[in-house]
Amino acid sequence: MSNSVISVISRFLEEYASSTPNKLKVIDAYLLYIMMTGALQFLYCLLVGTFPFNSFLSGFISCVGSFILAVCLRIQINPQNKGEFLSISPERAFADFQFAHTVLHLVVINFIG
Amino acid sequence: MAHLCLFSLLVLSMVLKTQALTPTHHLTTTDVARLQAVLSQPFTDLKSAYYSVVGLSKLGILVADADETCQFIKSNLDPSSVESLFYAAEASQALSGCEIPVSNDTRDLLLATVSEDSTASQIHQSVSALSSLGLPLASQEVVSALKARISKEDNVLTIILALQTASRLSQQAELGDILEEIEDLAARLDDLSGVYLQFEEGLEATALFVSAAYALSDHVDMEPPLKEDQVIQLVNSIFSKKSWDSLSEAFSVASAAESLSNNRFHVPVIVSAQGPAAISHSQPFLRLQVTDVLCQPLSSASVLVESASTSTSKSAILSQAPFTLREEVFELNFMASQPASGYYQFSVAIAGDSRFVANHVELKVKVSTRVAINNMDLSVVDKDQSIGPKTTRVEYPTKAKASFMADSHQNFAMTFQLVDETTGVELTPHQTFVRLHNQKTGQEVVFVAEPDSKNLYKFELDTTERKTEFDSISGTYALYLMMGDATLENPILWNVADVVLKFLDEETPSTIQAKTLYTPKPEIQHLFREPEKKPPTVVSNAFTALVLSPFLLLLILWFKLGANISNFTLSPCTILFHIGHAAMLGLMYVYWTHLNMFQTMKYLAIIGSLTFLAGNRMLAQKAVKRLEGK
Numbered sequence: 095m096s097n098s099v100i101s102v103i104s105r106f107l108e109e110y111a112s113s114t115p116n117k118l119k120v121i122d123a124y125l126l127y128i129m130m131t132g133a134l135q136f137l138y139c140l141l142v143g144t145f146p147f148n149s150f151l152s153g154f155i156s157c158v159g160s161f162i163l164a165v166c167l168r169i170q171i172n173p174q175n176k177g178e179f180l181s182i183s184p185e186r187a188f189a190d191f192q193f194a195h196t197v198l199h200l201v202v203i204n205f206i207g
Numbered sequence: 208m209a210h211l212c213l214f215s216l217l218v219l220s221m222v223l224k225t226q227a228l229t230p231t232h233h234l235t236t237t238d239v240a241r242l243q244a245v246l247s248q249p250f251t252d253l254k255s256a257y258y259s260v261v262g263l264s265k266l267g268i269l270v271a272d273a274d275e276t277c278q279f280i281k282s283n284l285d286p287s288s289v290e291s292l293f294y295a296a297e298a299s300q301a302l303s304g305c306e307i308p309v310s311n312d313t314r315d316l317l318l319a320t321v322s323e324d325s326t327a328s329q330i331h332q333s334v335s336a337l338s339s340l341g342l343p344l345a346s347q348e349v350v351s352a353l354k355a356r357i358s359k360e361d362n363v364l365t366i367i368l369a370l371q372t373a374s375r376l377s378q379q380a381e382l383g384d385i386l387e388e389i390e391d392l393a394a395r396l397d398d399l400s401g402v403y404l405q406f407e408e409g410l411e412a413t414a415l416f417v418s419a420a421y422a423l424s425d426h427v428d429m430e431p432p433l434k435e436d437q438v439i440q441l442v443n444s445i446f447s448k449k450s451w452d453s454l455s456e457a458f459s460v461a462s463a464a465e466s467l468s469n470n471r472f473h474v475p476v477i478v479s480a481q482g483p484a485a486i487s488h489s490q491p492f493l494r495l496q497v498t499d500v501l502c503q504p505l506s507s508a509s510v511l512v513e514s515a516s517t518s519t520s521k522s523a524i525l526s527q528a529p530f531t532l533r534e535e536v537f538e539l540n541f542m543a544s545q546p547a548s549g550y551y552q553f554s555v556a557i558a559g560d561s562r563f564v565a566n567h568v569e570l571k572v573k574v575s576t577r578v579a580i581n582n583m584d585l586s587v588v589d590k591d592q593s594i595g596p597k598t599t600r601v602e603y604p605t606k607a608k609a610s611f612m613a614d615s616h617q618n619f620a621m622t623f624q625l626v627d628e629t630t631g632v633e634l635t636p637h638q639t640f641v642r643l644h645n646q647k648t649g650q651e652v653v654f655v656a657e658p659d660s661k662n663l664y665k666f667e668l669d670t671t672e673r674k675t676e677f678d679s680i681s682g683t684y685a686l687y688l689m690m691g692d693a694t695l696e697n698p699i700l701w702n703v704a705d706v707v708l709k710f711l712d713e714e715t716p717s718t719i720q721a722k723t724l725y726t727p728k729p730e731i732q733h734l735f736r737e738p739e740k741k742p743p744t745v746v747s748n749a750f751t752a753l754v755l756s757p758f759l760l761l762l763i764l765w766f767k768l769g770a771n772i773s774n775f776t777l778s779p780c781t782i783l784f785h786i787g788h789a790a791m792l793g794l795m796y797v798y799w800t801h802l803n804m805f806q807t808m809k810y811l812a813i814i815g816s817l818t819f820l821a822g823n824r825m826l827a828q829k830a831v832k833r834l835e836g837k
Binding site: 116119120123124126127130131134135138142143145183184185186188189192193196199200203204206 | 741765
């Protein structure tokens with residue numbers, strides 16, 4: 095059982111390394127970074143306590159929001175999905191990503207206190 | 208159909224009757240005397256002489272020195288002035304044996320003033336002077352002049368003067384139009400909360416209107432179109448002011464009073480009780496004064512009690528009982544019907560003359576009585592009822608010889624009955640209190656004694672239950688019974704006995720302080736909100752570093768993947784975009800530290816629009832490049 099899991103994972107990693115274009119790998123690295131930041135914030139909250147709660151929420155939401163926006167960007171940029179996003183060019187996707195981030199940062203900074 | 212009409216009329220009349228007004232303001236004898244005094248002041252000129260002489264004659268009083276007054280009038284008369292002639296003529300008419308010499312010129316002057324061009328007051332003065340001096344005048348000319356005047360000046364005073372003038376003309380003249388003015392004027396009166404009816408021009412105008420309207424109505428023998436309630440409201444307005452600013456105001460009130468007591472149609476009746484409307488055994492007669500507005504008694508009246516009933520029940524104690532007239536006061540022996548003490552509602556009717564207005568009056572009469580205390584029994588009862596109670600009877604107003612002892616095992620009890628002294632009927636006065644007064648400390652505690660269903664009053668004192676009221680202070684207390692009621696003539700304060708009370712766990716009596724109501728209270732210290740516990744700085748710093756560490760990981764990964772900025776074109780829009788983007792991030796930091804949302808939005812709008820335009824350009828260029836590259 096575990097054997098097949100390991101083989102699936104290793105197969106997946108191989109495929110990933112070979113067939114994903116570089117741009118997407120860059121975004122994936124960014125996603126990993128965001129996820130780790132969010133996880134560490136959550137760990138702090140679990141260990142030390144929720145004071146100040148608004149700052150924790152703001153930071154955590156920032157991570158979650160950034161993750162989601164980056165995932166959207168990745169989906170829209172992926173050439174394999176071109177058929178579904180005919181009207182949205184990669185540049186347009188990036189511009190949307192940028193704008194949404196501005197709004198997210200505004201809210202986050204407002205809430206961070 | 209006819210039955211229905213009759214029935215509705217009956218109901219309506221009953222409703223109207225129950226809502227009929229009675230005068231709330233009227234002149235008392237002192238007010239009439241004051242009015243007389245104002246009018247009797249020594250006069251300085253012809254006008255004040257006119258007001259005084261004619262005013263006093265309206266009150267039915269003759270001027271003291273008629274000859275001197277007559278001389279004064281004759282010497283101050285100015286035959287070339289219509290006004291002067293008017294005052295002189297009217298005043299001399301009021302005095303007996305005073306004749307003003309009249310010349311042809313005077314007569315011509317007066318007759319010439321009767322025309323459309325003179326003011327209403329001039330017409331009034333000349334017509335009155337002509338009539339008082341016994342000179343002939345052409346009534347029809349006067350009527351047409353008045354009508355022309357009214358149509359030109361439609362104010363209240365003009366019409367009042369026209370009414371006055373018309374009452375001096377011959378009865379054959381066409382006075383119908385002027386008579387109709389009374390109704391129009393009455394419609395112009397202001398109704399103030401249903402009690403007063405007056406002109407906005409003031410008291411004098413209202414009073415003059417009343418005297419003019421009744422003078423004209425009497426003259427043509429037609430009832431004035433004023434309803435009973437309106438007459439009463441006018442009475443309230445005119446007689447509510449008891450001191451008068453000027454001689455003319457006093458004069459107008461006097462003429463209104465005279466016309467209301469002496470006209471052929473409406474005579475308002477003033478009913479007032481002599482003294483308080485209270486009856487008792489020592490004073491069994493209810494005395495009423497029935498007068499007209501000038502406080503003259505109406506001897507021709509017959510006064511009848513239609514019904515007298517208690518305020519609570521509607522059963523009539525007395526019905527259709529007449530008052531007897533004795534020395535100008537109507538009296539009725541109400542105690543003869545043996546009423547119980549309390550308040551009674553009397554409905555009184557005054558008959559005798561069809562002109563009487565407001566002749567149904569509601570009065571509230573109080574019947575008071577003396578109270579006697581019977582069967583005052585004091586006893587000390589053991590709580591466990593093992594020893595029988597010892598009852599001592601005390602007679603009012605003596606005090607019990609022995610004092611009573613009650614400690615925590617015993618209750619002190621008191622029972623008594625309150626009866627009417629004459630009839631023996633049981634009474635329940637409003638206030639029946641039992642007061643215990645500690646003579647040494649001055650402390651007093653008051654309890655209420657309550658009657659049971661058989662009207663027997665009971666009071667029980669349980670020492671353990673009531674020890675908080677007494678502050679657990681033992682000692683000798685003097686027991687008083689206090690009783691009072693509005694219908695009792697003899698309120699009672701009776702020191703019945705002395706009671707020695709013993710309380711358990713008593714505080715030392717020397718530390719008696721007045722209840723600390725008014726001493727300063729302990730100061731409240733404000734507790735500021737405690738700041739929450741923060742984790743130690745080391746931990747925070749460690750975690751900050753930890754949270755920032757994935758950034759390093761990101762850079763390493765990107766380096767490994769070969770992400771680069773080799774495609775960075777140095778076109779102006781690209782640079783502008785990146786600068787704008789950096790500026791936005793910087794703005795976020797500044798927002799966190801210094802600004803509020805509004806300022807941030809302002810700056811963001813500026814920077815954001817620049818960045819957007821630049822970015823748009825940049826991405827377009829990139830897209831073009833990408834499509835070319837394909």
